[in-house]
Amino acid sequence: MKFLVTGGAGFIGKWLLEKLPTNAEVVVLDSLDQQVHRKLHDFSPEVKERATCIQADVQNIEDYQSEIEGTDVIIHLASQTGTGQSMYEISRYVQENVNGTAKLLELVSKLNSKPRRIILSSSRAVYGDGAYTDGKEIYYPKGRRLEDLQQGIWEVHNDRGRPLTFLPMQESHLTQPTSVYGLTKLWQEQLMQNYCESQGIDLVTLRFQNVYGPKQELGNPYTGIIGIFTNAIAQGKRLELFEDGQVTRDFVFVGDVAEAVVRCALHPASLSSIINVGMGQAVTLIDVVEAIAALLHKPADYTVSGRFRVGDIRHAVADMSHYETLLGSWFPISLKAGLSQYLEWYLEQEPLSHAVLQASLREMERSGLLLSKHG
């Protein structure tokens, strides 16, 4: 089998390369984006050993078209991934994520033999605020109101001011992204769906939750909340938690995500489906900070600042039942076990300087996207 992995030099890509069958031919296409790959000007030895590597932007199809004829499965990971950053570097996110996907499809349309399957790495960001219930009906709030956030009303309410209960994200739920990043992931999904349906290509769209684990690039201050928390705790810096610290996320270990991608890639029958990939458990950010601090034997030094990021969502957790129906049992590793593996690796890395992280927050402040509650 022959695989093309775009963005294959990135965090999830590196894990994926290890798990693809050893007898498969693999081509990695990656621009080695300097925001992600601090100081890296060539593919790392582990990627070079496993794959034919092409350094190119996915938009520049002439740079790699000669290498991908005969590909059975395309795994499209290449993307810009900073949700907050996408709110002010809007055209760059649209170019690289949307035009990048469009160009990749144009290239596929020129191939003599089309791939059997395409796997797209989408995101839980496409759900936006997700679905809520009052016990009777389902509501799809379209973003939280600025006036509410400025008053410190963090949870989602119905029109009569009653708090609603968040529902685990199901693939059938409405998609209404609250960030430019989320929009670009949804456009990627729709472009792929439209094209693959017309060509009979088996499209598997995987909506990842928050992925963490060893090999996550620490040089990128715009993504990877666990890396950001770990940097601060390990360096003895006080952490700022936005809102009231009770924001929840579904943290899924990168090894489990790579396993899910490989299962889809090798699945014998057609899947043609959108599938969530998360641990399936919601964890508050305070709990994550405390878990990291306990494992590092450091104090959990944080302030709950009441500041908030415009477009941020309050809760996210995947419903994994569709995955289990299609692909069998899902036994992700626990957060504690995953964090232990992550921290063991982290302690051998050069940490991101606190100043770089602070600079990324100042960029958001300047753009009016990091605000404080009044009073």
Ligand SMILES: NC(=O)c1ccc[n+]([C@@H]2O[C@H](COP(=O)([O-])OP(=O)(O)OC[C@H]3O[C@@H](n4cnc5c(N)ncnc54)[C@H](O)[C@@H]3O)[C@@H](O)[C@H]2O)c1
């Ligand atoms: N990590 C997460 O928590 C998470 C969550 C949801 C979805 N995803 C999706 O999973 C995919 C992989 O994410 P990751 O965490 O490995 O990110 P990453 O930033 O570590 O890897 C992305 C790779 O793509 C490359 N790249 C970026 N733009 C490119 C372009 N225009 N052309 C060619 N290469 C380009 C980068 O150099 C990098 O190596 C992305 O599509 C992302 O949207 C990730």
